[in-house]
Amino acid sequence: MPRIIPADVPAKSGTRYPPPHDGPCRERVWRQLGDAAGLTQFGVNLVHLDPGVWSSQRHWHERAGA
Numbered sequence: 001m002p003r004i005i006p007a008d009v010p011a012k013s014g015t016r017y018p019p020p021h022d023g024p025c026r027e028r029v030w031r032q033l034g035d036a037a038g039l040t041q042f043g044v045n046l047v048h049l050d051p052g053v054w055s056s057q058r059h060w061h062e063r064a065g066a
Contacts, residue, residue, distance in 0.1 A: 002037060006046050009036045017057060024054040 009032065015025040027050060034044035047055050 004033050004036050006031055006033060009033060009046075011048075021057055024052075025056060027053045028055060 011029050011031055013027065013029045015022050015028065017025055028047060029049075030045045030047040032043065033046055034042065037044070049055055
């Protein structure tokens with residue numbers, strides 16, 4: 001596996017939540033480290049959250065992996 005330098009991985013920001021649910025998550029910033037490493041079975045993301053910013057809306061997966 002290649003060495004990953006997080007600062008070298010392009011940062012993305014924003015959210016796909018529709019209004020009005022997008023507000024608390026709109027300013028999150030993440031780097032897709034798993035993609036940069038070539039992972040295909042799962043993802044690894046490094047997320048930066050300023051104070052008051054949410055990583056996601058509260059949610060759950062009833063059939064994760066199914």
